[in-house]
Every structure is written in structure tokens, then in C-alpha cells.
Amino acid sequence: xxxxxxxxxxxxxxxxxxxxxxxxxxxxxxxxxxxxxxxxxxxxxxxxxxxxxxxxxxxxxxxxxxxxxxxxxxxxxxxxxxxxxxxxxxxxxxxxxxxxxxxxxxxxxxxxxxxxxxxxxxxxxxxxxxxxxxxxxxxxxxxxxxxxxxxxxxxxxxxxxxxxxxxxxxxxxxxxxxxxxxxxxxxxxxxxxxxxxxxxxxxxxxxxxxxxxxxxxxxxxxxxxxxxxxxxxxxxxxxxxxxxxxxxxxxxxxxxxxxxxxxxxxxxxxxxxxxxxxxxxxxxxxxxxxxxxxxxxxxxxxxxxxxxxxxxxxxxxxxxxxxxxxxxxxxxxxxxxxxxxxxxxxxx
Amino acid sequence: xxxxxxxxxxxxxxxxxxxxxxxxxxxxxxxxxxxxxxxxxxxxxxxxxxxxxxxxxxxxxxxxxxxxxxxxxxxxxxxxxxxxxxxxxxxxxxxxxxxxxxxxxxxxxxxxxxxxxxxxxxxxxxxxxxxxxxxxxxxxxxxxxxxxxxxxxxxxxxxxxxxxxxxxxxxxxxxxxxxxxxxxxxxxxxxxxxxxxxxxxxxxxxxxxxxxxxx
Numbered sequence: 001x002x003x004x005x006x007x008x009x010x011x012x013x014x015x016x017x018x019x020x021x022x023x024x025x026x027x028x029x030x031x032x033x034x035x036x037x038x039x040x041x042x043x044x045x046x047x048x049x050x051x052x053x054x055x056x057x058x059x060x061x062x063x064x065x066x067x068x069x070x071x072x073x074x075x076x077x078x079x080x081x082x083x084x085x086x087x088x089x090x091x092x093x094x095x096x097x098x099x100x101x102x103x104x105x106x107x108x109x110x111x112x113x114x115x116x117x118x119x120x121x122x123x124x125x126x127x128x129x130x131x132x133x134x135x136x137x138x139x140x141x142x143x144x145x146x147x148x149x150x151x152x153x154x155x156x157x158x159x160x161x162x163x164x165x166x167x168x169x170x171x172x173x174x175x176x177x178x179x180x181x182x183x184x185x186x187x188x189x190x191x192x193x194x195x196x197x198x199x200x201x202x203x204x205x206x207x208x209x210x211x212x213x214x215x216x217x218x219x220x221x222x223x224x225x226x227x228x229x230x231x232x233x234x235x236x237x238x239x240x241x242x243x244x245x246x247x248x249x250x251x252x253x254x255x256x257x258x259x260x261x262x263x264x265x266x267x268x269x270x271x272x273x274x275x276x277x278x279x280x281x282x283x284x285x286x287x288x289x290x291x292x293x294x295x296x297x298x299x300x301x302x303x304x305x306x307x308x309x310x311x312x313x314x315x316x317x318x319x320x321x322x323x324x325x326x327x328x329x330x331x332x333x334x335x336x337x338x339x340x341x342x343x344x345x346x347x348x
Numbered sequence: 349x350x351x352x353x354x355x356x357x358x359x360x361x362x363x364x365x366x367x368x369x370x371x372x373x374x375x376x377x378x379x380x381x382x383x384x385x386x387x388x389x390x391x392x393x394x395x396x397x398x399x400x401x402x403x404x405x406x407x408x409x410x411x412x413x414x415x416x417x418x419x420x421x422x423x424x425x426x427x428x429x430x431x432x433x434x435x436x437x438x439x440x441x442x443x444x445x446x447x448x449x450x451x452x453x454x455x456x457x458x459x460x461x462x463x464x465x466x467x468x469x470x471x472x473x474x475x476x477x478x479x480x481x482x483x484x485x486x487x488x489x490x491x492x493x494x495x496x497x498x499x500x501x502x503x504x505x506x507x508x509x510x511x512x513x514x515x516x517x518x519x520x521x522x523x524x525x526x527x528x529x530x531x532x533x534x535x536x537x538x539x540x541x542x543x544x545x546x547x548x549x550x551x552x553x554x555x556x557x558x559x560x561x562x563x
Contacts, residue, residue, distance in 0.1 A: 103464065125466050135461035138558050139479045148475060152467040182559025200465065 042286050045253050045267040051117070052078035053236050054102060054204065059111030061097055061262075071097040072108065073261035079253075082234040086241055086251030088290075094262020095240045096208055102238060103129045103206050115204065125153070128202035132212045134189035136181040142168060142192045143177040146199050153200065167195040170229060187218035191225065198229065207239045211246070220278060223249050227275045244287045249276045256290065258297070265297060351526060361515065362534060369500060369511040370538070372428070376435030377496045384440045384492065385485060388447025389477065402448065405441055413438030413499035417506060431503045438499025439492035446491060450484015451477065486554050490547035497539055 056077040063069045071094040079085050087095040100106035101113050104123045113120040115127070123129070136145050146164040151157070168177055171191040181189055190210060197205060211219045227250065230237060241247050247254045248270055256266045268290075276283060391397045391405070416437040420430040454477070462476045478485070504513020512535055519527035555561040 105460065105463070123464050123466070127464070129460070129464040131457055131461070133455075133457050135455075135457045137458065137476065137479070139482070149465045149467070152465060152471055152475075180557065180559060196465075 041271050041282055042254075042289065043269050043271065045269045047078060050080060053081040053083075053116065054079040054238070055112075055114045055117075056098070056102075057112045057114070059098070059101060059108045059113060061094070061101065061106065061108040061110070070261035072101075073263050075111070075262070075264055077255065077264065077267070079236060079238065081236055083252050084230055084237040084239065084250055085253045085255060086239045086247035087255050087257060088241055088244060088247040088251075089257035089262075090242055090259060093257045093259035095242075095257050097262065098257075099129075099206050099208055099238060099240050102204070103127055105129070125200075126203045128197050128200055128205055130193060130197050130205065130207045130210045132209045134181065134186075134193040136189060136193055136196070138181050141178050141180055142173060142184075142195075145181075145192065146196045149196055150199060163199045167199040168192075170198070171195040171225060185218075186214050187222065190214060190222060194222075194226070194229075198233070198235075202235070204236045204238065207237065209240055209242070212241075219246070223278065224275060226250065231274055244290050245278055245283070248272075248283050248286055248290075249278050254290075256294070266293075355527070362531075365510065365512045365515045365531075366534065366538065369504065369513070372431060372435065372511065373496055373500050376432045376500065377439055377493060379432070380436050380439040380443055380492055380496065381489065383436075384443030384488070385447050387440075388444040388449075388485075388488070389451055389473075389481070391444065392448045392451035392481075393477075405444055405448075408437075409441045409445060413495065414502040414506070417503060421507070426507065426509075428509070431500070431507060431509070434503040435496050435499050439496035442495050443488045443492035446488025447481065447485050450481035450488070453484065454480040482554055483551075483558055483560055486547070486551050490543065490551060493547060494539065494543055497542070501535060 054077075056075055056079075059072055059075045060070070061072040063071055075094075075098060077098075087098060089095045097106055101108045102115075102120065104120045104127065107121075115124075136142075137148065140148055143161075143164050146167060147157075147160045150160040150163060155163075164177075168174060171194055173188060173191055173195065176184065176188065176192075181192065184192065194210070211222045214222065223246065237250075239247075239250055241250075251270055254266075254268045254270055255264055256268065257263065258265050270286070272280070272283060272286075387401070387405075391402050413434055416434050417430070420433040420437075424430040424433060458476070458480055462472055467476055500511075501513050504511040505517060512531055516528060516531045516535075519531060552561070
């Protein structure tokens with residue numbers, strides 16, 4: 001560095017050799033660092049001393065219907081302020097139930113969920129739930145959707161308009177303010193829905209496979225957008241997905257869950273710099289690691305599961321998902337009734 | 349027939365009768381809407397009402413509205429109220445049923461998102477529930493209108509007290525076929541204008557805006 005500076009000061013052009021030397025050094029160093037850190041890209045999440053933003057303490061939930069379905073059993077999870085946590089698991093593993101317990105739309109049959117130390121009882125203005133379906137009001141334009149939601153919070157009209165404008169710009173929907181939801185593409189609708197959610201400025205954003213119904217390309221764009229916004233605003237986000245790659249792209253932490261009964265298998269911290277690229281070699285490797293580990297875990301639990309048929313069915317499902325990175329395989333694995341109704345059941 | 353029509357129109361009887369009938373219709377229909385829409389929403393939203401009121405409403409729906417006339421005459425006497433009662437009973441039920449249908453077929457996600465966005469109380473009912481159910485409600489209003497129109501005509505025919513129905517009866521008593529047909533044409537014309545032009549236009553506009561129909 002200093003030689004280059006001296007050379008410049010002396011009025012001579014930079015020696016090309018110095019350039020290439022620097023580049024080689026950087027490459028070697030980078031590769032060394034990469035190799036060193038590769039093993040540490042995914043580490044078990046270590047509990048922090050700081051009080052948790054969201055605390056889930058020994059939460060269990062059983063759906064009563066024809067035969068009891070244990071959706072969650074003794075789940076403990078601390079989520080800290082500003083974290084983006086992905087709940088990852090096959091359908092029927094209780095990840096959505098856990099999310100709805102955080103949202104307050106499902107009251108767990110056991111345990112406690114607290115946010116900032118206060119027990120969750122019903123939906124509240126500090127948490128906002130986003131669905132796979134955009135759930136925009138179909139009779140209102142994009143701008144009106146945002147303004148209407150903000151007006152319900154008691155903001156004055158000018159402030160609402162200002163925020164609507166700001167967030168429409170943030171999700172790159174400029175020029176579509178006056179469009180009705182049915183006039184937009186799937187990705188644009190989901191962006192409008194995201195804008196509406198963010199404009200409410202919730203402390204916690206809860207997302208239930210919000211990009212599950214989008215095509216792969218659009219989903220990639222949404223991941224980029226969400227990462228950029230998150231890097232700027234650092235909201236606490238809990239994101240439910242069955243897509244390993246998606247979880248790794250988005251999450252600071254990936255909480256891997258398994259079903260029957262719904263429980264947490266691993267709580268992993270992802271140490272990749274942002275914004276992350278889904279085709280990043282390291283990310284692809286990590287995704288393969290998780291899939292392999294899941295298959296092993298599945299194989300181990302099979303003999304213990306007793307009802308062998310069920311276990312095999314699940315393992316096949318995971319194997320079948322080898323080409324993509326989906327845990328779902330499209331088939332509905334569990335008999336767990338979905339808390340939000342049939343709409344959410346359809347996997348990507 | 350044309351002569352009969354011109355004759356009726358000329359001496360102002362037709363106009364007077366139309367005005368009288370439409371006045372009654374508007375009154376009866378207005379009452380039906382004011383009761384029917386809230387009743388439909390309440391039956392859709394409240395479980396006890398759904399279990400008790402809905403079967404009654406569905407059952408009464410199969411009763412032709414003119415069958416209410418004897419009861420109406422016993423209760424209200426030979427008065428304006430009796431015929432209004434028949435009109436109301438004719439349209440109220442179909443409005444309530446369509447509204448109930450519209451409300452219960454709202455996407456559950458829309459209601460859930462309203463909850464998580466913190467939209468409650470009057471803002472919820474006026475800003476979310478009614479607009480979301482509006483396609484169903486408009487269909488109910490259209491149905492209710494045509495039922496009200498039929499009920500009114502039947503009532504006016506049987507229970508004579510002015511209006512187009514009475515004009516029809518008078519014409520029959522005078523054996524004036526031209527006049528009978530002229531009044532019938534007038535009745536059809538009013539029905540078509542209201543139904544096709546007014547309600548159809550509103551319905552199509554609502555369905556387009558809601559994205560239920562390609563523009």
C-alpha cells in the first residue's frame with residue numbers, strides 16, 4: 001500500500017506487478033480465511049445473557065379433533081432484538097403453530113410465550129403476521145391498502161400518505177400506487193403486502209412462508225429485497241419456511257424443527273456476510289450439510305418411532321427433495337390441522 | 349294497445365300510478381335493506397344466531413311473499429302498512445340470505461390480516477367486512493329488488509289501493525285489453541330498467557373492482 005502511494009507521489013505510473021502481487025496475496029488470504037471459517041459458518045446458537053425480545057418457555061400445543069395431534073412439545077426458544085430467525089422444517093412439524101403462538105392467534109395449550117417480558121395474549125400492535133397469501137384488501141389500491149391500515153392506528157392523513165409513499169418506494173412499487181391488487185403480479189402483490197406490514201412499523205415481523213407461492217426467480221428477488229430492508233431497519237423477524245436454501249439466505253439463525261411431536265432439533269447460527277447469494281458455494285454446501293444431517297437424524301429416530309410406516313414415509317419425503325432444497329416435497333406430511341385454514345397448506 | 353298506452357299516459361293516471369307504486373316500493377325496499385343487511389351480517393358472525401335464525405330465514409324464504417298478505421291485513425288492517433309489510437317480507441329474506449352468504453364466503457385470511465393489523469370496531473365492519481362481502485350483498489340487493497317488485501304488484505292486485513296493480517284490475521273490470529297490456533308493459537319496463545340498467549351496472553362495477561371478473 002505504502003509503496004503504491006510512494007510511487008504515485010513520485011509521479012511514476014503504478015507498477016502493474018505491485019497490482020498483481022496484491023491481488024494474489026488477497027486471493028490466498030481470502031482462500032485461507034475461507035477455509036478457516038468454513039467450519040464455523042454454521043455454529044450452534046449460544047444463548048446470550050441479554051434479555052430476549054421473544055421468549056418461548058416450554059410451550060406445547062395439542063390440536064384436539066379426531067384424535068389428538070401434538071403439534072408442539074416442550075419448545076424453548078429465545079429470540080433477541082434485531083435477529084432474523086428462520087423456523088425450518090417439513091410441513092406438519094409445528095413451525096407454523098409456533099409462529100401463530102407468537103402472533104397470538106393460537107393459544108398454546110401449555111407453556112408461556114412472552115414478548116419484552118409480557119405474556120402474549122391475542123394479537124397485538126407490536127407483532128405483525130404476513131401470510132403466503134398477500135391478503136391485501138382487493139377493493140383498495142396499493143396506496144389505499146397502506147393508508148387504511150395506518151389510519152386504523154390513529155395516524156393523521158398526511159402522515160399516512162407520507163409513509164405509504166415511503167414504503168411503496170422501498171419495495172420498488174413506484175408507479176403502481178393506484179393499481180388494484182388483482183392487476184398486479186404475484187411478486188408485486190407480495191411486495192405491496194410487505195410494504196403494508198413494514199409501514200405499520202411493528203417491533204416484530206412474523207412471516208409464514210410469505211414467498212412460498214412465488215416462482216423461483218421472483219422469490220430470489222424477494223429475498224434480496226427483504227435482506228436489503230432488514231439490513232437497514234434491523235427488525236426482529238421470525239420467518240417460517242420449509243426451504244433450506246431460503247432459511248440460509250435469510251436467517252441469522254436457523255431453527256430446525258421436526259414433527260411428531262413438533263420440537264426443535266437444532267438451533268444454528270449462520271455466519272455468512274450479507275447480502276447473501278443463494279448460489280454462493282458456501283451456502284450450497286451448508287444447505288447440503290443440513291439436509292444430510294436431517295436425513296441422519298431421521299434414520300436414527302426411525303427405529304425408535306415405533307410406527308415404522310410413518311418414519312419411512314418422512315424419510316422418503318426428505319430423499320425425494322434432494323434435487324431442490326425443499327423439505328416438503330409438496331406432499332402434506334402431517335395430519336396437523338393448519339391454524340390459518342386451508343389456504344396456507346399448499347406448499348411451493 | 350299503443351292507443352291505450354297513450355290514453356293512460358295522457359290523462360296522467362299512468363304517471364300517478366307509477367309514482368304511487370314506486371313510492372311504496374322504495375319505502376318497503378328501504379326498510380328491507382336496513383334490516384336485511386345487518387341481519388345477514390349478524391347471522392354470519394354470531395354462532396347462536398346462525399344456529400337459530402338462519403334455518404328460520406331459509407324456511408320462510410320458500411313462502412311466496414303474497415302469502416303474507418292475509419296476516420298483514422289481520423295485523424295492520426286495510427292500510428298502507430299492510431302492503432309495505434308484504435313488500436318487506438318479500439325482499440328482506442333474500443337480502444339477508446345473500447348478505448349472510450357474502451359474509452361467510454369472505455377469505456378467512458382477510459379477516460385474520462385485519463386482526464393482525466389491529467383493525468377493530470366500526471372501522472372493521474365498515475372498512476373490511478362490508479366491502480369484503482359487497483359482491484354478495486349487491487347480488488342480494490338486486491334479488492331483493494325484484495322480489496320486492498313482484499310482491500308489490502301481487503299485493504296491489506289483491507288489495508286495491510292505487511298504484512299500477514290497481515290500474516291493472518280496473519282495466520280488467522272495464523274489459524279494456526289494450527289498457528291491461530299497456531300497464532303490463534309499463535310494469536315490465538320499470539322492472540327491466542331497474543334490474544338491468546341500475547343493478548347490473550353496479551354489480552358489474554363491483555365485481556370488476558374486486559377482481560372477480562375480467563374487465
